[in-house]
Amino acid sequence: MTSPDLFAVSDATWPAAAYRPVGPWVLRDGQGGGKRVSATSATEAARPDDIALAEADMAARGQSLLFTLQPKDAEIDTALADRGYEVVDPTNLWIAPIDRLTDLPVPRVTAFCIWEPLAIMEEIWAKGGIGPARLAVMARAAEKTGILARWNERPAGAAFAAIHEDVCMVHAVEILPEQRRQGVASWVMRAAAFWAAARGARHISVLCTQANEGANRLYSSLGFETVGQYHYRHKRSRKVP
Numbered sequence: 001m002t003s004p005d006l007f008a009v010s011d012a013t014w015p016a017a018a019y020r021p022v023g024p025w026v027l028r029d030g031q032g033g034g035k036r037v038s039a040t041s042a043t044e045a046a047r048p049d050d051i052a053l054a055e056a057d058m059a060a061r062g063q064s065l066l067f068t069l070q071p072k073d074a075e076i077d078t079a080l081a082d083r084g085y086e087v088v089d090p091t092n093l094w095i096a097p098i099d100r101l102t103d104l105p106v107p108r109v110t111a112f113c114i115w116e117p118l119a120i121m122e123e124i125w126a127k128g129g130i131g132p133a134r135l136a137v138m139a140r141a142a143e144k145t146g147i148l149a150r151w152n153e154r155p156a157g158a159a160f161a162a163i164h165e166d167v168c169m170v171h172a173v174e175i176l177p178e179q180r181r182q183g184v185a186s187w188v189m190r191a192a193a194f195w196a197a198a199r200g201a202r203h204i205s206v207l208c209t210q211a212n213e214g215a216n217r218l219y220s221s222l223g224f225e226t227v228g229q230y231h232y233r234h235k236r237s238r239k240v241p
Contacts, residue, residue: 005167006093006205006228007070010036013162013169015140025054027063032133035089035232036207039068048079065235071228085233092216094224095205098168101193101222111191113145113161121148121158128174138162138172145195149175149188156184161192167203168196173215185218 011019016028016037024046030038040054058065067085069077081087114121122135138144144162148155157175161168170192175184193204206224208215 006095006169006207007041007230009164009167009169009205010207012164013141013144014137014171017136017140020057022057023053024050025057027054027057029063030133031136033137034134035066036068037137038063039066039232041068041070042073042076044072046073046076048075051076051079051083067233068230069233070230077233080233083235085235088232088234090210090229090231092208092210092226093205093228093230094208094216094219095167095203095227096222096224098193098197098201098204101190101204102197104190106187106191106194109150110187111150112148113191113195114148115145117146117158118148120155121146124155124158124176125172125174127176128172130172130174134172143199145192147188147191147195149179149184149191151179151182151184154179157188159188159192161195163196163199163201166201167205168192168201170204170206173206185215186222189219189222 014036016033017031018029020027020029024043025040026043027040028037040058054067055065065085067076067080117135125131125135138160141162144160147159147161149157155176156179157173159173160171170189173185173188189204196204206219208219210216
């Protein structure tokens with residue numbers, strides 16, 4: 001499993017409202033669902049001289065000037081830096097064989113796989129900044145579930161998981177502050193693995209910003225391995241005097 005595979009999984013399990021080819025670029029219409037579903041990405045044919053084409057299309061549609069860059073895009077990345085684009089959210093791509101997370105049963109009444117989301121799940125997500133636009137992203141995925149976690153006999157967290165081909169990707173993991181550091185996130189990931197394994201998935205994956213040290217430690221401790229990285233480059237709008 002290599003990182004380009006996980007980019008395809010991400011697009012399928014956390015889908016934009018629309019994908020639009022513009023020359024050697026793929027532009028995304030995120031409808032407010034965040035950077036991942038709004039950023040422009042390069043195809044193999046893209047070159048630095050093509051950047052203006054993507055910028056013009058984004059600007060014409062009122063979109064932020066935002067690109068997502070993979071390691072293969074080093075030439076484009078350098079050119080964007082030269083044009084004043086700033087790096088945003090370097091992110092690790094993690095993956096594990098699914099049986100690495102199905103070796104321990106999830107304790108009874110600890111995590112429930114549910115779709116459509118319950119009101120309490122939406123409330124938990126909202127506290128982490130995951131609002132209606134991101135719930136709309138979830139609804140667009142094909143084979144999916146929400147996960148509600150309970151701990152200490154109270155709601156503890158929520159997450160979203162979806163499957164593309166034989167890979168389950170987990171998104172929107174949100175644990176309530178008072179329920180953190182008690183292993184809740186580990187049980188959420190294991191619940192996602194059991195759900196996905198029952199549907200034929202062979203791998204489980206997750207994306208995590210490098211700045212989130214605690215979550216990265218968690219995924220490493222669960223047996224995930226990093227197989228790639230990406231980041232965004234964003235150009236801030238200049239204020240007119």
